[in-house]
Amino acid sequence: MTKTLFLLLSILVLLTSCSFNKKIIKLEGNSQGTTYHITYLCENGIDYKKEIDSLLATIDGSMSTWIPTSIISRINNNEKNVVVDDYFKTVFNKSKEVSQKTDGNFDITVGPLVNSLGFGPSTKKTLNTSQIDSLLELVDYKLVFLKGNKIIKEKPAIKIDFNAIAQGYSVDIIANFLEEKGINNYLVELGGELRAKGKKENDEWKVGIDQPTEEESEGRQLEAIINLNNKALATSGNYRKFYIEGNQKLSHIINPKTGYPAKHNLLSTTVIADDGITADAYATAFMVMGLQKSIAFLEKNKSLKLEVYFIYDEKGKWKTYASESLKKQIKQLN
Numbered sequence: 001m002t003k004t005l006f007l008l009l010s011i012l013v014l015l016t017s018c019s020f021n022k023k024i025i026k027l028e029g030n031s032q033g034t035t036y037h038i039t040y041l042c043e044n045g046i047d048y049k050k051e052i053d054s055l056l057a058t059i060d061g062s063m064s065t066w067i068p069t070s071i072i073s074r075i076n077n078n079e080k081n082v083v084v085d086d087y088f089k090t091v092f093n094k095s096k097e098v099s100q101k102t103d104g105n106f107d108i109t110v111g112p113l114v115n116s117l118g119f120g121p122s123t124k125k126t127l128n129t130s131q132i133d134s135l136l137e138l139v140d141y142k143l144v145f146l147k148g149n150k151i152i153k154e155k156p157a158i159k160i161d162f163n164a165i166a167q168g169y170s171v172d173i174i175a176n177f178l179e180e181k182g183i184n185n186y187l188v189e190l191g192g193e194l195r196a197k198g199k200k201e202n203d204e205w206k207v208g209i210d211q212p213t214e215e216e217s218e219g220r221q222l223e224a225i226i227n228l229n230n231k232a233l234a235t236s237g238n239y240r241k242f243y244i245e246g247n248q249k250l251s252h253i254i255n256p257k258t259g260y261p262a263k264h265n266l267l268s269t270t271v272i273a274d275d276g277i278t279a280d281a282y283a284t285a286f287m288v289m290g291l292q293k294s295i296a297f298l299e300k301n302k303s304l305k306l307e308v309y310f311i312y313d314e315k316g317k318w319k320t321y322a323s324e325s326l327k328k329q330i331k332q333l334n
Contacts, residue, residue: 172232
């Protein structure tokens with residue numbers, strides 16, 4: 001998600017010796033406007049950084065709005081006969097599914113608003129209410145369709161934005177690649193989105209959730225530590241990527257129903273799911289929905305098997321909400 005532009009998690013990878021007679025490989029690099037860190041155990045000790053970088057470049061070539069020649073940019077610019085790849089199809093179909101589930105609180109057609117408000121590749125504009133209302137006419141996931149290998153837009157000015165879901169999907173792609181290589185003990189992190197399988201040493205992987213502070217520093221304080229076992233985790237927040245306009249702090253998370261940045265007492269949402277694409281999308285949706293609507297949604301949609309950890313503001317103090325099934329896996333630090 002545009003969560004691509006800020007890290008919300010501190011990874012606690014405390015590997016000090018080999019286990020299971022396997023070699024420990026640690027990779028790191030830059031992709032999608034952020035960084036990645038990957039740790040895995042394998043018998044042959046092969047470094048797959050080159051292959052992983054190639055995968056990430058291919059994903060960018062499909063779904064990055066920052067690359068003018070990408071598939072998504074060409075669709076947004078209304079080029080003719082643009083054929084989408086399997087990456088694009090998967091993310092598009094998942095996006096539509098989450099949009100339907102959340103009654104449009106997650107919507108990939110927020111592109112015109114994201115760009116106009118200065119969170120995309122376009123220059124920020126100062127918009128009045130009537131201009132926001134005009135852009136809102138372009139925001140409706142029901143106005144875009146996948147027909148065969150092509151995207152159909154009912155209005156040419158519609159622009160698609162996958163930033164709220166692409167990083168979670170990218171984590172899945174890397175995890176699947178590692179499993180195809182016979183690697184079953186790994187932790188993959190990209191831009192704060194994670195997916196873990198197996199164990200490190202004789203213990204589960206542990207990840208830290210940041211306190212929702214605006215300062216960018218190496219000494220961030222952790223709010224909690226969560227055991228992550230064969231799951232994916234994504235965090236979304238409104239406290240790192242924003243700008244100040246007048247007396248208002250405007251977040252990068254756009255409410256597709258109002259056209260304005262989401263604003264309520266929910267500071268960050270952490271979602272644990274079976275895969276990164278699901279965790280990423282719902283983490284953003286919950287930031288739009290707010291605390292009470294998100295809790296009600298979870299109660300109504302237990303079949304999704306989502307686990308959540310919310311940090312919210314109550315009269316100037318941080319409070320937390322955690323799924324009952326997650327509480328045993330959490331070590332609260334504050």
